[in-house]
Amino acid sequence: MTVTIYVPGDSGALALGADKVAKAIEAEILAHGVDARIVRNGSRGLYWLEPMVEVATDAGRVAYGPVSAKDVPSLFDAGLVTGGQHKLSLGDPEKIPFLAKQTRLTFARCGITDPLSLEDYEAHGGLTGLRNAVKMAPADVVKQVTDSGLRGRGGAGFPTGIKWKTVLDTAAEQKYIVCNADEGDSATFADRMIMEGDPFVLIEGMAIAGLATGATKGFVYIRSEYPHAIAVMSKAVEVARSAGVLGKSVLGSSEGFDIEIRSGAGAYVCGEETSLLNSLEGKRGVVRAKPPLPAIQGLFGKPTIINNVISLASVPIVMDKGADYYRDFGMGRSRGTIPIQIAGNAKHGGLFEVAFGLTLGEIVDEIGGGTATGRPVKAVQVGGPLGAYFPRALFDTPFDYEEFAKRDGLIGHAGITVFDDSADMLKMARFAMEFCAIESCGKCTPCRIGSTRGVETLDKVAGDIEPEKNLALVTDLCNTMKFGSLCALGGFTPYPVMSAINHFPEDFRPVPVAEAAE
Amino acid sequence: MSLQPAGTDVASRAQSVIDEFKGLEGPLLPILHGIQEEFGYVPSETVPVIAEALNLSRAEVHGVVTFYHDYRNHPAGRHVLKLCRAEACQSMGGDAIAAQISQALGIGFHETAKDNSVTLEPVFCLGLCACAPAAMLDGEVIGRLDADKIEEIVAEVRS
Numbered sequence: 001m002t003v004t005i006y007v008p009g010d011s012g013a014l015a016l017g018a019d020k021v022a023k024a025i026e027a028e029i030l031a032h033g034v035d036a037r038i039v040r041n042g043s044r045g046l047y048w049l050e051p052m053v054e055v056a057t058d059a060g061r062v063a064y065g066p067v068s069a070k071d072v073p074s075l076f077d078a079g080l081v082t083g084g085q086h087k088l089s090l091g092d093p094e095k096i097p098f099l100a101k102q103t104r105l106t107f108a109r110c111g112i113t114d115p116l117s118l119e120d121y122e123a124h125g126g127l128t129g130l131r132n133a134v135k136m137a138p139a140d141v142v143k144q145v146t147d148s149g150l151r152g153r154g155g156a157g158f159p160t161g162i163k164w165k166t167v168l169d170t171a172a173e174q175k176y177i178v179c180n181a182d183e184g185d186s187a188t189f190a191d192r193m194i195m196e197g198d199p200f201v202l203i204e205g206m207a208i209a210g211l212a213t214g215a216t217k218g219f220v221y222i223r224s225e226y227p228h229a230i231a232v233m234s235k236a237v238e239v240a241r242s243a244g245v246l247g248k249s250v251l252g253s254s255e256g257f258d259i260e261i262r263s264g265a266g267a268y269v270c271g272e273e274t275s276l277l278n279s280l281e282g283k284r285g286v287v288r289a290k291p292p293l294p295a296i297q298g299l300f301g302k303p304t305i306i307n308n309v310i311s312l313a314s315v316p317i318v319m320d321k322g323a324d325y326y327r328d329f330g331m332g333r334s335r336g337t338i339p340i341q342i343a344g345n346a347k348h349g350g351l352f353e354v355a356f357g358l359t360l361g362e363i364v365d366e367i368g369g370g371t372a373t374g375r376p377v378k379a380v381q382v383g384g385p386l387g388a389y390f391p392r393a394l395f396d397t398p399f400d401y402e403e404f405a406k407r408d409g410l411i412g413h414a415g416i417t418v419f420d421d422s423a424d425m426l427k428m429a430r431f432a433m434e435f436c437a438i439e440s441c442g443k444c445t446p447c448r449i450g451s452t453r454g455v456e457t458l459d460k461v462a463g464d465i466e467p468e469k470n471l472a473l474v475t476d477l478c479n480t481m482k483f484g485s486l487c488a489l490g491g492f493t494p495y496p497v498m499s500a501i502n503h504f505p506e507d508f509r510p511v512p513v514a515e516a517a518e
Numbered sequence: 519m520s521l522q523p524a525g526t527d528v529a530s531r532a533q534s535v536i537d538e539f540k541g542l543e544g545p546l547l548p549i550l551h552g553i554q555e556e557f558g559y560v561p562s563e564t565v566p567v568i569a570e571a572l573n574l575s576r577a578e579v580h581g582v583v584t585f586y587h588d589y590r591n592h593p594a595g596r597h598v599l600k601l602c603r604a605e606a607c608q609s610m611g612g613d614a615i616a617a618q619i620s621q622a623l624g625i626g627f628h629e630t631a632k633d634n635s636v637t638l639e640p641v642f643c644l645g646l647c648a649c650a651p652a653a654m655l656d657g658e659v660i661g662r663l664d665a666d667k668i669e670e671i672v673a674e675v676r677s
Contacts, residue, residue: 015646015661047648186604189645217543224551224588225600225644227657265547265586268642282546282572284585300543342648344609349648372610381605385642415647417606428605435604435642441585 002035003081006054006061008111009040010196011228012189017068018051024072025053034081042197044111045351046098048372054093057083063093098348098367103329105337106314107190107353110197116235118243121200127245129319133208134253141212142168145315147323149335153190154180154271154308155383155412155488157334157401160315163305166295167213170303175215177206177257178280178299178306181222181229182264182271185384187343187415191309193351195222195229198313199236200245203259205312207250208319209305210257218259219299221276224266234261268385268439272487273306275441286441287487308413310339329355334400342368344417361395364418375420379504381428383412385435386492388499389425408499410492425504430458432496436489447490450481454497461508471501471508531556532564536571546572546582550589559590594637595630597675599623600654603640606647615651615663622672636675 007013007022022038029036046052052065053075062083064075071088078086090096104110113120121127133141146161167175179202183191194202206218222230237259240246248256267285270276274288277299298304314336318326327335334356340363342349347369364370364380371377379389388409390397397407404411419428433454440447454477460470478494485491501508535552539545549568553560560583569579583589601616620626623636630637646652649661655671 011644011659012646012649012661015649015652015659050649183645184643186606186643187647188643189647192645225641225654228659260542262547263551264588265551266588266641267586279547280544282544282582284581286585344606344647344650346648351648385605415606417609417647419609423609428608431605431608439642 002037004039004056005036005081006039006041006056008043008051009115009228010043010050010111011192011226012047013043013050013052014228016047016050016066020069021051021053021067021072024069028072028076032076036081039114041113042110042115043193043351044093044099045107045193046096046348047350048348049090049096052090052093053080055080055083059083061093063090063096064088065090098350098352101367102353103337103355104353105317105326105329106201106310107194107198107339107351108317109201110193113198115197115199115232116239118200118239118245121198125320126200126316127204127251129316130204130207130211130245130251132319133211134251134255138168138212138214141208141319144323145212145318148318148326149323149330149333150311150314150318150326151334151401152308153310153314153338153413155185155410157411160307160311163295163307164209164212166293167215167303167305170296172303174217174300174302175213176299176302176304177209177213177215177218178277178304179206179218179220179309179312180271180273180276180306181220181226181309182276183226183309183413184223184268184271185386185413185415187381187417188341188384188413189343189415190339190341190351190413192226192229194309194313195226196232199233200240201313201316202233202309203236203240203245205315206259207246207257208315209307209312211250211253211255213303213305215303215305216256216258218257219262219280220259221262221264221270221280223264223270230261230263237261267441268435269441269487269489272489275487277304277306284441286443287489289486310413331355331357331398332400332402334402338399338411338414340399341413341415342418343415345371345373345420346416346418347372347374356398356400358399359395360390360397360399360416361392363399363416364395368416368418371418371420373420373422375422377418378421378423379419379425379428379500381417381419381496382415383410383495384415385432386410386488386495387412387415388495389428389503390499391503393503408495410495425500425507426458426462429497429500430455430462432493432500433458436493440489444484444486444490446481446484447486447493450477450485450490451493453477454481454493467509474501528557528561528563529567532561532567533571536568540571546574546579547586550583550586554589558593562591595634597636597656598639599636599671599675600639600641600644601627602642602644602646602650602652604643604647606643607651610650612651615668618665619668619671622668623675
């Protein structure tokens with residue numbers, strides 16, 4: 001029987017040499033005359049172990065990692081194809097604590113299946129949700145999504161079902177489903193992982209959204225910084241089309257739905273939904289004022305569902321297992337699971353999907369294992385460049401939309417960047433302003449000009465020019481940006497800036513002259 | 519020897535890119551990506567051709583070209599190195615890595631080496647935040663940058 005060896009084709013694994021590993025394995029297969037094939041799976045999300053090679057044995061999957069090309073000959077000598085022992089052996093990957101502790105609903109298949117095999121996808125429960133949706137009335141599909149409690153995973157946390165209902169209830173000849181795959185926040189890579197590792201789940205989620213609202217056309221707007229995700233999604237759409245999942249008749253039904261993959265052009269602000277719609281239309285990615293809501297007048301002025309990748313990719317499980325099944329995970333008004341991305345200076349960086357409710361400390365210290373450098377954790381930024389910096393003192397905050405808001409923070413797209421004690425929080429606050437200045441679309445004054453003035457004023461603080469007065473000025477400026485900006489770019493830049501000032505005041509004071517030793 | 523006026527070739531090459539994508543809904547970004555792939559940048563001579571084909575003003579097309587970081591108004595070097603400058607990479611010493619690369623290549627960000635070998639560009643996140651600091655060389659991703667990997671990159675772009 002042909003043995004299957006899995007070598008991730010995920011960008012993160014590629015960045016750590018997975019292609020070289022695959023090539024070396026191919027050479028060893030030939031040299032040893034072994035009956036084996038290589039599948040380029042997605043990543044399981046344990047990036048400190050990537051490239052993580054897995055072998056399907058009679059006793060289940062056996063993992064090895066982190067594997068480099070030079071380890072491959074010794075792995076074959078140790079009997080890799082039968083799961084033999086080696087210094088890189090990790091055993092059953094599902095038993096690695098980082099994976100065993102997770103609740104994988106959205107990422108159930110990611111890292112397990114061949115991303116471009118629809119057979120593999122179906123064999124692991126794929127398309128069940130869409131098959132159920134095909135048999136249901138659109139309003140019932142929308143109700144099931146609403147009842148699941150699913151909220152937008154892009155950051156805003158708006159109830160997905162309510163967006164869908166607005167589009168369903170708005171009559172129009174043409175409606176659109178737009179998937180926001182402009183995952184520009186630092187520390188986030190969940191969208192990329194799902195697009196590279198399980199693209200069909202996103203396609204299925206979008207098709208369900210189409211059936212539920214009468215939209216026949218979908219767009220996936222993927223940032224240009226993700227060439228691998230664009231390639232995998234484009235191939236997956238072709239496969240889905242030729243298999244009748246997409247096209248004039250979705251799974252043999254009377255409803256049609258098709259998807260087009262579009263590439264962004266390097267503008268962070270296009271992750272904002274109205275700016276993304278302008279970009280898709282071929283315009284400058286300038287933010288639109290709301291109302292009108294995109295659900296009523298969206299792409300080309302037509303009713304449009306615009307959802308994040310993870311929101312749409314979480315729909316198939318809701319339609320497969322039911323609203324209650326999904327809603328029973330989580331806490332408060334944050335229902336279901338959230339793929340937390342542990343990034344930056346973390347010992348165990350990667351993707352951890354779990355029900356809402358873990359505390360920040362559990363995530364950073366226990367799951368992430370502290371810092372990669374081994375130094376103490378000074379701060380973590382939650383929610384990307386527009387998210388607040390949390391000090392250790394707030395590590396008891398539960399991972400929940402409302403709980404984070406209470407602490408003047410946000411979950412955002414659930415990315416967490418860990419910083420060790422070498423971090424300079426004044427520098428990070430300045431960077432937040434600088435980033436806003438570079439990426440501002442320019443439409444509203446608080447964001448366009450406020451960010452530039454913010455950089456200058458923080459430079460004065462750093463230069464010890466009237467620090468008290470200038471910090472008061474930054475605080476006032478942040479207030480104007482927060483309440484006066486048109487979108488979250490200018491409106492949320494104050495989160496990292498003010499949290500850095502409030503939680504790490506010592507970094508904003510001039511360095512005291514060292515007193516002479518006694 | 520061709521007696522065609524300069525620019526004719528550019529216009530006809532641009533036109534064939536336009537024809538390929540014109541049928542799409544909202545075709546301007548796909549066309550500009552196509553133009554950049556064809557020429558390595560978006561030549562200013564193509565702007566009126568695109569404007570004419572899409573019934574837009576030149577100002578509108580120019581406005582779109584200049585809004586997005588991806589579109590270049592002049593050719594890049596033979597290699598393009600994009601180095602991530604975002605927070606996760608900073609937390610792993612990205613600033614020091616940037617300084618080392620800049621010194622090794624002898625250029626700053628947004629600059630091209632005198633021998634045209636490489637253009638250095640900043641990028642804000644490659645989604646490789648769990649294997650930071652990260653870079654992308656001609657579309658190939660590189661994680662956990664260190665002195666050895668910088669040396670490999672420099673050797674590659676100089677070869």
